[in-house]
Amino acid sequence: MSQTAHIPSHRKPRRGASKLAFRAGVAGGVFSTIAVAGAAAPANAEPVTETTLEMPTLGSLDADLAGAVSASAEASQQEALDQHLAAQEKAALEKAAKDAKKAKAEADRKAEAEKAEKARAEARERASRTAERTSLSTSSYSASDSGSSSSSRVATGSAAAIVAFARAQVGDAYVSGGTGPNSWDCSGLVQAAYRQAGIDLPRVSSSQSSMGTSVSLSDLQPGDILYWGSRSGSYHVAIYVGGGKYVGAQNPSTGVVERDMDWDPPSGAVRIL
Template sequence: MSPNALIPSHRKPRRPSASSRALRAGVTGGFLTLAVTGATVPANAAEKPVSETQEMPTITTALATSAARSADTAEQVAFNYERQALQDSAFSQAAKAAEKHKSEAVKKAKAAAKKKAEEARKAEEAAQARASRSSERSTLSAPSSSTATGTGSTATLVSFLKAQLGKAYVLGSTGPSSYDCSGLTQAAFSQIGIDLPRVSQDQSTQGTQVGLDNLQVGDILYWGSAGSAYHVGVYVGDGNFIGAQNSSTGIVERPLDYDMPTGAVRVL
């Protein structure tokens, strides 16, 4: 028997040659990780080491909440755009309506002004027609030259005019406490039965035109041109006239050279 027969062997057991695999699993940063690692095999083995890693997203509550909020935000933005579009449309329609109303108001105002002007024109034409008829009647009823130049008619005329001296000048007034220029001459000639037109323009075309160097008592003096005179008075002899001059002087008697008239007409 050998002396070493009873000595136990200290040789380590032989490792199996078959390959072994380890599976490790872990969750890192919200992902599930699977790792498979092959054990070392001899160089002459048919298989090579293999390492495989697969990551899968983990759906968390925070991710779901974020997605819901994004959807709500998108819906709110769409709603805001729609509301703004409706407001813009309403403003545009209101502006168009206001412009239309303004245009209609302008048209109505123009039509009213045109109507008023037409009425004024017709009233003026009617007044002129009445004045013309009145002038025709006064011409037919006027006394003859021999009678008109008689002492009685001119004396009555001049007497009336002198009685008005010192009274007030009031535009548009025909007496008895105040007159304007044509109102005074009309009132004076009515005293001797002659109906004169109301305004200076028409009085300056009555009777016969006479020169200023051939005046007689009772001739009507006018300032401006015949038919468009702006002032009238009456010649009372001795180079003087009586007239309702203005609001400052009232009815006065003045010499011709105080304010030389343009022309004169004779109705007596």
């Protein structure tokens, strides 16, 4: 065994080949620069004052590199955080817009329902306001037209409800195909009036005039349906309200009106009640 085998080595670890090459290159470059400068100087030139150049050490270069890497990592982390926050903000805005759209649709639906209910309530209120007045009005018509047997009859019960509803719509517009609450055609008004008495009539005038029993125009009762044309092919209907008068949705020019029988004499009448 060698006599020095037991003695541990105290030599410093060898530097990496890349670090040694880098230092050699830096030193060689410096010495070459100094040598060239000396050779180029003229013989009688003044002595050049020696200048000591302080070269960057490997430690400072490593520190600069580590700082740059750290700054790049922080920038990447900040960019990722910004993108995450932007995605969260976009999702929140989209959810808010969706919730607002849903709330608006629900509000519109409720508004339409309230509007329809209000219209129905107004129609019921108008019918109620005129219910009592109808009986008195019919009585006064009977007194003024006492010569006619049909004009002396007063609407009662279901007939009173039908007459009251019809008169409550006077002044509403005429619209072809209209079924209320504020616009009607002739058969739409008759159908709605009879619904107040719990009676469902067909939708069109020719079918309505085919219902019930045919009665003479000299023996009319309030609530009877008047028709124009043939009974099975009528083109217009109205409601007899007593006192020699009827209520009907006439045309777009007049709307719903109350007229004397002789203003436009009907062709016939039917009784449903």
